[in-house]
Every structure is written in C-alpha cells, then in structure tokens.
Amino acid sequence: EAQVTQNPRYLITVTGKKLTVTCSQNMNHEYMSWYRQDPGLGLRQIYYSMNVEVTDKGDVPEGYKVSRKEKRNFPLILESPSPNQTSLYFCASRRASYNEQFFGPGTRLTVL
Amino acid sequence: QKEVEQDPGPLSVPEGAIVSLNCTYSNSAFQYFMWYRQYSRKGPELLMYTYSSGNKEDGRFTAQVDKSSKYISLFIRDSQPSDSATYLCAMSDPGNQFYFGTGTSLTVIP
Numbered sequence: 131e132a133q134v135t136q137n138p139r140y141l142i143t144v145t146g147k148k149l150t151v152t153c154s155q156n157m158n159h160e161y162m163s164w165y166r167q168d169p170g171l172g173l174r175q176i177y178y179s180m181n182v183e184v185t186d187k188g189d190v191p192e193g194y195k196v197s198r199k200e201k202r203n204f205p206l207i208l209e210s211p212s213p214n215q216t217s218l219y220f221c222a223s224r225r226a227s228y229n230e231q232f233f234g235p236g237t238r239l240t241v242l
Numbered sequence: 243q244k245e246v247e248q249d250p251g252p253l254s255v256p257e258g259a260i261v262s263l264n265c266t267y268s269n270s271a272f273q274y275f276m277w278y279r280q281y282s283r284k285g286p287e288l289l290m291y292t293y294s295s296g297n298k299e300d301g302r303f304t305a306q307v308d309k310s311s312k313y314i315s316l317f318i319r320d321s322q323p324s325d326s327a328t329y330l331c332a333m334s335d336p337g338n339q340f341y342f343g344t345g346t347s348l349t350v351i352p
Contacts, residue, residue, distance in 0.1 A: 134285075161338075170250070172344035173286070173330065220285050229274045229334055233285030 132157045134234035136221050142240045143211055151206045151237050153221030160226040162204040163188070164196065166217040167236075173220070179204055180226070211241040245269055248331055248343030257352050261318040265331035265343045268312065272333040272341070275307050277316045280328045280345065289329075290316070321350045 134155045143149055155162065163178040165188075175188030179198040193215055195207040204223075208215060221234040248265045255261055263277075274293055278286035290305040292298045298305045304317040314333075318325055331343040 163340075165342075170344060172246075172248075173332075173342040175340065222285075229276060229291055229338075230288045231286075231340070233287065235285050236283070 132232070134221055134223055134232050136219075136234040136237050138237060139235060140238050142242065144242050145212055146210050149208050149211060149239075151208075151219060151221075151239070153204045153206065153234060154202050155204075155221075155223040155232070156202065157223060157225075157232065158201065159223035159232070160201070161231075162198065162221065162223045163231070164194070164204070164206045165220045165222065166190065167220060168217050176206070176219075211239075213241050215239065216241045245341045246331060246333060246343045249346055250344055252347040252349065254349045254351060255321055257321060257323060257350055259321050259350075261316075261321050261325070261348060261350075263316040263318075263329050263331075263346050263348070265314050266312055267314070267333055267341075269333075269335065269341075270309075270312065271335050273336060274334045275305070275314050276332040276334075277303075277305055278330040278332060278342075280330060282327075286330055321348075323350045323352050326350050 137152045164176040165173045167173050174190045177196040179185045219237045222231040224231045246267045276291040277289045279289045280286040295307050295309045302319045306315040326349045328345040328347045330345045
C-alpha cells in the first residue's frame with residue numbers, strides 16, 4: 131500500500147530534550163515536506179526537500195532541522211524543543227512534477 | 243495579509259444540502275488550486291485540483307476557480323454525513339511552493 135508513515139504518532143516531552151520524528155514514504159517520491167498545523171494558522175511548511183541531500187527552508191524553519199540521506203526518509207529534528215513547538219506535525223511527499231501531496235497520519239507533539 | 247484566506251466556520255448543514263466552501267487569495271502567480279479533505283485525527287487527502295479558471299466536476303464535488311477575482315470555491319451536492327470533515331484549500335506558485343488556507347470545519351447532520 132502506497133503510504134507516508136510517521137513515528138511516533140503522539141509524543142509528550144520536556145523543554146530542551148532533543149527529539150526526532152521520523153517520516154518514510156514508499157512511493158519513490160522526490161519531494162518531501164514537513165508541515166505544522168495550528169488552530170487558526172492552518173498548515174505551515176517547515177522544511178522541504180526536492181531530492182536526496184537537497185533541503186530548503188519553508189515558512190517556519192526556526193528551531194527545526196531536517197536531513198535527506200535516503201530518498202524514502204525525511205526525519206524532523208528538534209534539537210532543543212520549546213513549548214511554542216507544541217503542534218500537530220505532518221510529513222508529506224509527492225512526485226516532482228505533480229501537485230498531489232500525500233500526507234502522513236500526523237504526529238501530535240506536546241512540549242512541557 | 244495572509245496569502246490565502248478561508249472562513250474557518252464551523253459550518254453545519256442538514257443531509258442533502260448543497261455546501262459552498264470558499265477561499266480568496268492575494269498572489270496572482272498561483273497556478274494550481276486544490277481542495278483537501280481532513281478527517282479528525284487524519285492527514286489531509288487531496289480531493290480535487292484545477293489548473294485554470296472555470297469549473298471541474300467529480301461526482302458530487304465541483305471546484306470552481308475565478309482567477310480574475312482571486313476566488314475559489316468547492317461545492318458539495320447532496321451532502322452526506324460522511325462529508326463531515328475539515329476542508330482545506332491550497333494553492334501552489336510557479337516554484338511549487340504550497341500555501342494552505344486555515345480550513346473550514348463542516349458537519350452534515352443526518
């Protein structure tokens with residue numbers, strides 16, 4: 131089954147404790163993105179990657195890191211999480227010339 | 243001013259009603275216009291997309307784009323309880339950057 135998977139689905143952590151949210155897709159898509167979704171603000175792009183070893187900042191990159199060492203994986207790293215990073219996070223992927231993005235199931239992160 | 247504006251609702255309609263969801267945008271460079279549906283505790287899924295001004299129909303759903311007014315709409319005919327979800331409009335620019343509306347929450351009452 132074609133899908134985007136994220137882990138963990140739910141995470142509660144404390145300020146300053148480094149964490150990684152994994153994202154993997156099995157559709158051989160070139161593009162991968164991370165979004166955060168907040169009430170009243172909608173989906174905002176954090177980082178995106180057009181292919182292996184190519185990443186770029188989205189609208190709200192501060193406090194986040196990403197890497198794209200393999201085509202299928204695009205982990206999101208929070209080196210020192212803060213409470214304002216409490217949010218619902220989505221990973222998405224798509225083919226290079228297509229607009230249809232496939233979203234993962236989401237990761238609900240709470241930073242205390 | 244946000245790139246994309248969408249009325250958050252919530253919208254509540256009886257089963258069988260026609261639903262109209264709308265978004266406005268400010269960037270005339272936007273090329274692709276999309277509607278995503280997001281069920282509770284799920285990721286968004288693409289419902290429809292259009293490239294140009296005009297209408298596109300898919301079953302009970304019709305997407306309408308008016309580039310001159312920078313206005314897009316999604317119409318749902320014969321709405322069903324299973325249509326209850328949050329609907330997100332989205333647009334992309336020539337650089338393939340995506341911009342999402344905040345979403346409209348829809349409840350269809352049986």
